[in-house]
Amino acid sequence: MVYWSDITSDASFESPFHAKHDQGDRPMYMTFEPDGGGWNNIRMAMETVVVMAHAMGRTLVIPPGQGMYLLRK
Numbered sequence: 001m002v003y004w005s006d007i008t009s010d011a012s013f014e015s016p017f018h019a020k021h022d023q024g025d026r027p028m029y030m031t032f033e034p035d036g037g038g039w040n041n042i043r044m045a046m047e048t049v050v051v052m053a054h055a056m057g058r059t060l061v062i063p064p065g066q067g068m069y070l071l072r073k
Contacts, residue, residue: 015055030058038069 030053034042053060 015057017055018057028056028058029061030056031061033063034066034068036069042068 030049032046032049034045050060
């Protein structure tokens with residue numbers, strides 16, 4: 001494994017899940033809606049959806065700010 005160094009072949013890699021726009025350049029989206037869980041559950045779900053949206057070449061849409069379980073003020 002190689003840590004903390006630039007791997008030049010990574011720049012040309014394209015995810016097999018990346019959307020192919022065969023109907024023009026129509027934007028594609030992915031939405032995120034946090035569940036009613038605690039902070040760590042929401043954080044892990046957000047990390048996952050950010051990676052998925054990037055891998056699939058979609059724009060991530062997040063909801064407006066809201067209070068979280070046990071963190072509402």
